[in-house]
Amino acid sequence: MxxxxxxxxxxxxxxxxxxxxxxxxxxxxxxxxxxxxxxxxxxxxxxxxxxxxxxxxxxxxxxxxxxxxxxxxxxxxxxxxxRGWWHRYQQVLPEQFAKFVALEAEASSALAYATYTVPGLLQDEEYARRTLESARAVTVDTQRDISTRVEVRMRRQELLLRKENPLKFDVIIDESVLLRTIGNRDVMRRQMLKLLSLAELPEITIRVLPLGVHREPIVGEAFILLKFRSTEDDAESAVAEDEEDVNFSDVVYIDNSWMTAAEFLDESLTERYHRSWEALRSVALSPDDSVQRIYQIERERWSP
CATH class of the missing domain: 1.10.260.40 (lambda repressor-like DNA-binding domains)
Structure with a gap:
């Protein structure tokens, strides 16, 4: 690779x-x-x-x-x-996903839209395992392959919890994701509880897009838009003076699921996805109302 x-x-x-x-x-x-x-x-x-x-x-x-x-x-x-931690997995990660993990690790913030499953950064470990195991219906993945991918997914979540410059993560989750069974009732309940816990962190914002509202545009694929600081405060990147900031373009990663190759979009299309995310945010529930909706779904659909 x-x-x-x-x-x-x-x-x-x-x-x-x-x-x-x-x-x-x-x-x-x-x-x-x-x-x-x-x-x-x-x-x-x-x-x-x-x-x-x-x-x-x-x-x-x-x-x-x-x-x-x-x-x-x-x-x-x-x-x-x-070398970043992901280099030890480079022989088992698809090339495009390895590139994404490397960039994600150095992004300052991310905007995400989830259409079918909870985003990997917010997944409970068992939910992640059941999601990845589902591919075995049509692939030859071994249990070791699945365990390695779960490990990578859990390592990525450290970005949200690191003491210095945690990733600022703002995600819109389609309500259907919260209603769709992955695994079983217990798996889904633990996933809802994890979302409620993560929503309390200052750098994480979770918004639910209700099924009953009209949304424009209609976006079918899940995506994540990574943003980078132009100048950071630490010594490793304090090489640009105020008048000489090094600016990096946003990066959009499209997750087409495990069945097809994920891809990075050309820079000319990035702004289109940013506008789409903002349009979806305008009809999503507020963060407080989203927490209440997740709690309601957990209580009414997934609790014993």
Whole structure:
């Protein structure tokens, strides 16, 4: 599987590209001075390959970057070379999903719309297992495969609970998701209770889209829209000054279910999904009313 560029790698590449432009030199000129191919420098600036810290140091010295700024960018380079927890699973994760997990880990916030199941970030472990096991009706997945995927799903949820910069997650859940049996009554009741517990966290907002309201547009697929900070406060990414923020476009990931390949949308379509999410939010229940609806469904449909 090809290496997946993280937000740090993309940020580093953009910083190095901007420094070269400030130095008023072409990629060909810099590559020749360092004895590199122009293709190597291009791949570094576009985050298409990993970059060694020693190579970043060479570039910074050539660009005559002052010591303070050099230290910040080298710290970013060190961070960009560190592997995330998901790398241990890269042999078993589909390539597109591995790319999504890497980007999700560095997003500052996410907007999601759930159409058929509770989003993975909010799933109870048994609910997740029953959801993933359902694929075995038409695949050759082993129980070990399922357990590994459940493990990955639970690890992803740590983003919501980390002490520093937890992921801000705002999700719209179609009411049908809360009424649809996954597993059995006990599984569904525990899932409802988990949603109610997570809704109390300040960084998580859960909205229910009632079945009885008209919605426009009618969106059939589940999706998640990842957003990234332009400049973070930690030393690893404090390389951009206020007037030089490095901005990253939002990323939309479409979950077409396990039967078809999930995909990332072209940047030109991202805003369309953002507007769709906002339109759906306008007819969804408020967060407080959504909690009450989840509690009502748990009590009336799933409790013994």
């Amino acid at each position: 090809a290496a997946t560029p993280t937000a740090r790698q993309r940020r580093l590449g953009k910083e190095l590209h901007r420094l070269r432009e400030d130095f008023d030199a072409t990629a060909e000129e810099i590559a020749n001075r360092l004895g590199w191919s122009q293709a190597k420098l291009s791949r570094i600036e576009n985050a298409r390959i990993g970059v060694r810290v020693s190579d970043v140091r060479l570039l910074l010295e050539l660009y005559e970057v002052d010591e303070g700024r050099k230290g910040e960018i080298l710290a970013l380079a060190e961070a960009a070379t560190r």
